Amino acid sequence: MTVTQPDVTVVIGAYEAMPYLVECLASVEAQTIDPGRIEVIAVDDGSTDGTGECLEEFADRVSMPVTVIRQANSGGPSGPRNVGLSKAAGRYVFFLDADDRLGPEALERMVDMADRNGTDVVLGRVEGINRKPPQSMWGKTLERTDVFSSNIKFTLSAQKLFRRELLERHGMRFDESLWTGEDALFTMEAYLRADGVSVIADHTCYYLVGRDDGKHVTKSGGYTLRFDSARALMNLIADMVPPGERRDSLMHRPFVVTLLPQFGPKYLKDSEKVRRHKFELAKPLMEQFWTEGVARRLKVDERLRLHLVAEEKPELLLPVVEFVKAKKQAAALLEKRGHHVYLAYPYFRDASVGIPDSVYLATPREARAFPGYREHTPSSVLRRAVRKARRVLKTPAAA
The missing domain is CATH 3.90.550.10 (Spore Coat Polysaccharide Biosynthesis Protein SpsA; Chain A)
Known part of the structure; x- marks a missing residue:
């Protein structure tokens, strides 16, 4: 048979x-x-x-x-x-x-x-x-x-x-x-x-x-299990994908889905001891895997929180988490002829804190919600390049 x-x-x-x-x-x-x-x-x-x-x-x-x-x-x-x-x-x-x-x-x-x-x-x-x-x-x-x-x-x-x-x-x-x-x-x-x-x-x-x-x-389970999970997934991605855009696109997932919730509303209920421990557990992950390419893919509130974790500034994180939990709408500031939208979450352009403007720069998806935003497109980039070339051609050669 x-x-x-x-x-x-x-x-x-x-x-x-x-x-x-x-x-x-x-x-x-x-x-x-x-x-x-x-x-x-x-x-x-x-x-x-x-x-x-x-x-x-x-x-x-x-x-x-x-x-x-x-x-x-x-x-x-x-x-x-x-x-x-x-x-x-x-x-x-x-x-x-x-x-x-x-x-x-x-x-x-x-x-x-x-x-x-x-x-x-x-x-x-x-x-x-x-x-x-x-x-x-x-x-x-x-x-x-x-x-x-x-x-x-x-x-x-x-x-x-x-x-x-x-x-x-x-x-x-x-x-x-x-x-x-x-x-x-x-x-x-x-x-x-x-x-x-x-x-x-x-x-x-x-x-x-x-x-x-x-x-x-x-x-179920304690917060340390989430860090174990994030660490394992980040290590796997790093082992299998070389540094660069493709790795960053995958790292987005463990940072947002696994790590970020540890610094969300539940963080406000944590004891001071647990908060310190979370920062200790996050430190090696931020040092190894947090890159500009990952940060750029995150929404502003996500990026700001993880930036403060990476910079080891727990005292600044609490007001940001409270702001996020309250579901407040951050004021929008349009600059560079509407091509840049900054969202004024806590500490935006606070000279005493010194967080870079890039942390507050809205993603295109976030920016589209604001009237006056002008999204960069391949055609707009090409038009700027053509205008620049024309200016160069019109400029008299130096004597």
């Missing part, structure tokens, strides 16, 4: 997942892909709420092959995912969280997309239920793109379709030493190593479910 390789292995890591697991498994059973083209490997990570029994009942009932592995609790999502990946036989692997669910036709559409384009990673549109997922990458379906040409760097969760051969060739596994952000590290590496990434933006492939009990790993 010939055993046909499944197209996709669905890896489900589950811990205390009831009752959400019931709908999760129902969404797998409802997939339109032929049951013979799919296998499920479910890892119960030491649950005590009936999760393991639910998985075994599912395995006994459905027509698709299901392997249930029950193990002692590993303490995080990386262990179960790695166990499942090590057992996977499919051409592709999809990591499904036990409290989430697949959209209709999700696996069939993602496998078809990868096969049609020869891409190594496929992102299917994500919608939230009691949670808000990232949105900026779903503007348009992309048959083939990469991490530098799209917004996919802002979705680094593990719920993607990965070509298993890519993962095996590079020995990729989830970092079990990280308690949060382990999926960001794995997914960013896959993006960087992939021969193309596809994005399905016109069909919901995944529902990210917010648990009523609030038991999400990303919502």
Whole structure:
């Protein structure tokens, strides 16, 4: 009897997942892909709420092959995912969280997309239920793109379709030493190593479910875990991408998504000891990875806060965070014939503080909100160059 390789292995890591697991498994059973083209490997990570029994009942009932592995609790999502990946036989692997669910036709559409384009990673549109997922990458379906040409760097969760051969060739596994952000590290590496990434933006492939009990790993744990996560992702990017614009474009993500929230409204509630510790943890990251190219990509309030962290000025940071928390609108100052818009957040042109004007320079996206702003365009740059050349030609040669 010939055993046909499944197209996709669905890896489900589950811990205390009831009752959400019931709908999760129902969404797998409802997939339109032929049951013979799919296998499920479910890892119960030491649950005590009936999760393991639910998985075994599912395995006994459905027509698709299901392997249930029950193990002692590993303490995080990386262990179960790695166990499942090590057992996977499919051409592709999809990591499904036990409290989430697949959209209709999700696996069939993602496998078809990868096969049609020869891409190594496929992102299917994500919608939230009691949670808000990232949105900026779903503007348009992309048959083939990469991490530098799209917004996919802002979705680094593990719920993607990965070509298993890519993962095996590079020995990729989830970092079990990280308690949060382990999926960001794995997914960013896959993006960087992939021969193309596809994005399905016109069909919901995944529902990210917010648990009523609030038991999400990303919502738990102390602030030091966030610094661990930021450090790991920044190191990965630095190891894989040479210095320059492309590296800066990727560093934008850990600075804004992981590091910056530590110096947001929650910073106002921190004790003086915690504030000092946050600055200590941030110092090596700012020294190694904070560049003008990264700063330029940030909004003014983000750039100003991280500038003060980089300059080790906690006493100046508090008023800025209070200003941001109050959602005050910074006054705008248009200069250079409307081509520059400065946003007057605290300490703007305060000579006693000496923060450079460049920190307060609005990004084009911010500046467009203000009447009178004149955006630099390739045509305007060309016109200035032509005018300058004409002036040079009209100037009499020096005697």
